[in-house]
Amino acid sequence: MLKDITLGQYFPVDSVAHRLDPRTKLILLIMYITAVFIVRDIWLFGVVIAFMLLMTAMSRVPFSYVMKAIKPMRILLPLMFILNLFMIRTGTVLFSWRFITITTGGIKQALFIVLRLVALVTGASLLTLTTTPVSLTEGLEKLLTPLKIIKFPAHELAMMMTIALRFIPTLLEEADKIMKAQLARGADLESGNIFKKTKAMVPILIPLFVNSFRRAEELALAMESRCYHGGEGRTKLKVLKFRMRDLWAILIMSALIALIIVLQSTLSIDGVIASFVLGLLGIDR
Amino acid sequence: MPIVVEKLTYTYQAGSVNAFTALKDVSFTVNDGEFVGIIGHTGCGKSTLIQQLNGLMLPSSGRVTVDGFDMNDKKQRAKGRALVGMVFQYPDYQLFDETVYKDISFGPRNMKLPEEEIARRISEAMRLVGLDEKEFSDKSPFELSGGEKRRTALAGIVAMYPKYLVLDEPMAGLDPSGRKAVIEMIEGFRKTLGCAVVMVSHSMDDIARSADKVIVLRDGTIYKSGTPAEIFSEAEELNEMGLEPPFAARVASRLRKQGVPLPGGIYTNEALADALSGIKGGSADA
Amino acid sequence: MLSLKNVSFSYESGSDAVKNVSLEIGDGEFIAIVGHNGSGKSTLAKLLNGLLLPTSGTVTVNGMDTSDDDRILDIRRHVGMVFQNPDNQIVTTVVREDVAFGPENLGIPTDEIVTRVDSALKAVGMEKYAESAPHMLSGGQKQRIAIAGMLAMEPEILVLDEATAMLDPIGRKEIIGIVRKLNEEKGITVIMITQYMEEAIGCERVIVINDGSIVMDDTPLAVFKRGDELRSIGLDVPAAVELREMLKTRGIADCGDAMTIEELTDKLCLSLLKN
Known part of the structure; x- marks a missing residue:
């Protein structure tokens, strides 16, 4: 049933990774992404991957579960690999036949691209697997709170995320019911070209929108009845607290990044920034 | 020709850890023109079952045929579905068009009927649900009151002239006069269109009043089926299942316990009154 | 103490939804307000905690006027409101967090929120579901959570605006049982807006609304003796x-x-x- 979809696919076990403060985990993710992008050496990349595996082990989430995140990319990944393999022509030519040329640079680049994507997606999914959407939202709100100085609506953003998370299953279920109601009236959603199919969606989208607006109105009334008046003066059921383990986690991650920087002997700041930018662009030197 | 449900089993998320069998080995028949009431507490599989009747959900095993059309077969399903009109609990799931008239025409139009036939059916459907054609045709369905929306939704189905009308809790959330109006409308459809009715409802009194046959679902299986008299005279049994029997049946059951010699099979106020006046007459003679 | 003096209300679009209603509701009363769909009873409910403000007349809660902007939070804390659609009043994705929503808005210290949430969940018999996701609960359970969310604000008055209309008979009984207990044990004033006559039987007082006006205000016994009148306004006995x-x-x-x-x-x- 659509109802059973759990968003962010939280994996409910108790582990060090689960107990870390959500803010720590968000910071760790950002640091991890930085590490993935600045690493230029394929062997050092092995260290990053090993680190990822270690974190997975510590989270007590089954490895296969973490790897599920890659499933939606099962077409993209081979495609990226092949494109890079054939398009990049640096280093030694290993093989050449008509318009196909494979070079050492190409292999390295193709491997890098794929590994980077896998590392990023699994890292991010590790965050959502070990953190409930609620505490993730809380962590984000807290991390963004300093930005209130520049009028950044941190509380409102978090509230919107919470409501969205709350209502997505409800709306999916409703969409399913509406679709069935219209199918029962002989709606044809399958045949015809794209234009026809889009038009056939109208009888489903309109009730869905109308109902969503009504829901939003009723929810606003219910929230007002419960004295909601914005983020000002609000207290929290759960107060986030940094603990020793949070400090350790950040220290260890910092050490990893330092290691990468030192070993790549790009000690100058310029070099690191350059690596990062190049990494982002997917260009390998 | 009837709707025949044979050994129907349905499992949600079959094969996964969350697999849940909502229907187990369910068999029954809906004959032409028959009024079948389906009762059972929330979660017993009622909604899953009625969605099988027009192929919105397909059996995991077993078979549903509508006038001989096998709903498991994609081509036959379309023909079978055209015979079954399905009314969902809330009208908000189906109203979408600019005007009431256009909205009601959605079903007939999908059936590719000629324009004058569509117009004729809309007039008939609006008459049957008690919506004045002149007054409501050009109104937006979203401006209507709750009761009017429900009438419009019903008209949208009735205009398809279904041979079988399936209703899921059509009285939910209505006030007493609204509930009565819906019951009367359904009677009207049966008289005018001669359609069979399958109705799921929590209101045993409504089912008791109208149904020819009652099916009691429990944990996805047919616990019992029979005439209202057969089903509703066992008030205790229904109570145990968390179902509230018709009021007269409950009164009769309590009176029997208190030593009043009432005959079985009482589930309407009229029958109860008749039986009571019999006893009174009898004891006065003695 | 809730008091309405000559209250009228009209929506921008049309005629008066509530017409010149005067009403006093004392502490600890258990009241049913009945009327057919569109009789104005839900509009009346929304006037009780200042979600709507009267077009004319005044609504006061413990002497606080609902049109006084400075007192509105205090009024809403006093008058808890449970609505019809269970889905549209639960704000967050975890039951506990949702029950805490009201107290959080009131700026209650964390320790106290925790005790309030726990006792509110206990009062509605939902303590086992504290960590559940609301969308996996039944309609009746969702409404119990909505009631707990109100209780956590420690209101004196609980208004149920057709809170049982979308529930099955079992869910309906659960809710009625819970509010009855709250009324008896905690002395909370309960105002039940409903179209189910059976729900009005156990009340001390039944107010019948038709066309925006009060047409009866009496004990259930007296009201239900006027069956023909009730039927003529779309109700029943x-x-x-x-x-x-x-x-x-x-x-x-x-x-x-x-x-x-x-x-x-x-x-x-x-x-x-x-x-």
Whole structure:
């Protein structure tokens, strides 16, 4: 049933990774992404991957579960690999036949691209697997709170995320019911070209929108009845607290990044920034 | 020709850890023109079952045929579905068009009927649900009151002239006069269109009043089926299942316990009154 | 103490939804407000905690005027409101967090929120579901969470705006049982807006609304004696009263003032034995 979809696919076990403060985990993710992008050496990349595996082990989430995140990319990944393999022509030519040329640079680049994507997606999914959407939202709100100085609506953003998370299953279920109601009236959603199919969606989208607006109105009334008046003066059921383990986690991650920087002997700041930018662009030197 | 449900089993998320069998080995028949009431507490599989009747959900095993059309077969399903009109609990799931008239025409139009036939059916459907054609045709369905929306939704189905009308809790959330109006409308459809009715409802009194046959679902299986008299005279049994029997049946059951010699099979106020006046007459003679 | 003085309300679009209503509701009362769909009873409910402000007249809660902007939070804390659609009043993805939503808005210290949430969940018998996701609960359970969310604000008055209309009979009974207990044990004033006559039987007072005005305000006993009037405004009498009337007209038995099935059968037995 659509109802059973759990968003962010939280994996409910108790582990060090689960107990870390959500803010720590968000910071760790950002640091991890930085590490993935600045690493230029394929062997050092092995260290990053090993680190990822270690974190997975510590989270007590089954490895296969973490790897599920890659499933939606099962077409993209081979495609990226092949494109890079054939398009990049640096280093030694290993093989050449008509318009196909494979070079050492190409292999390295193709491997890098794929590994980077896998590392990023699994890292991010590790965050959502070990953190409930609620505490993730809380962590984000807290991390963004300093930005209130520049009028950044941190509380409102978090509230919107919470409501969205709350209502997505409800709306999916409703969409399913509406679709069935219209199918029962002989709606044809399958045949015809794209234009026809889009038009056939109208009888489903309109009730869905109308109902969503009504829901939003009723929810606003219910929230007002419960004295909601914005983020000002609000207290929290759960107060986030940094603990020793949070400090350790950040220290260890910092050490990893330092290691990468030192070993790549790009000690100058310029070099690191350059690596990062190049990494982002997917260009390998 | 009837709707025949044979050994129907349905499992949600079959094969996964969350697999849940909502229907187990369910068999029954809906004959032409028959009024079948389906009762059972929330979660017993009622909604899953009625969605099988027009192929919105397909059996995991077993078979549903509508006038001989096998709903498991994609081509036959379309023909079978055209015979079954399905009314969902809330009208908000189906109203979408600019005007009431256009909205009601959605079903007939999908059936590719000629324009004058569509117009004729809309007039008939609006008459049957008690919506004045002149007054409501050009109104937006979203401006209507709750009761009017429900009438419009019903008209949208009735205009398809279904041979079988399936209703899921059509009285939910209505006030007493609204509930009565819906019951009367359904009677009207049966008289005018001669359609069979399958109705799921929590209101045993409504089912008791109208149904020819009652099916009691429990944990996805047919616990019992029979005439209202057969089903509703066992008030205790229904109570145990968390179902509230018709009021007269409950009164009769309590009176029997208190030593009043009432005959079985009482589930309407009229029958109860008749039986009571019999006893009174009898004891006065003695 | 809730008091309405000559309250009228009209939506921008049309005629008066509430017409010149005056009403006093004392502390600890258990009241049903009944009326057919569109009679103005839900509009009346929304006037009670300042979600709507009267077009004319005044609504006061413990002497605080709902049109006073500075007191509105205090008023809403005093008057808890549970709505019809269980789905549209739960804000967050975890039951505990949702019950905490009100107290959080009120700026209650964390320690106290925790105790309030726990006792509110206990009061509605949902403590086992504290960590559940609301969308996996049944309608009745969702409404219990909505009530707990109100209780956590420690209101003096609880308004149920057709809170049972979308529930099955079991869910409906659960909710009625819970609010009755809250009224008896905690002395919370309960105002139940409903179209189910059976729910009005156990109340101390039934207010019948038609076309935006109060047409009856009396004990259930007295109100249900006016069956024909009720039917003429799209309402009904409880099943026991209907049967009682029928037996009386047909000269079979006089069951006096019976309103519940227990009273009815007891009276019936007595009257049959007399013969």
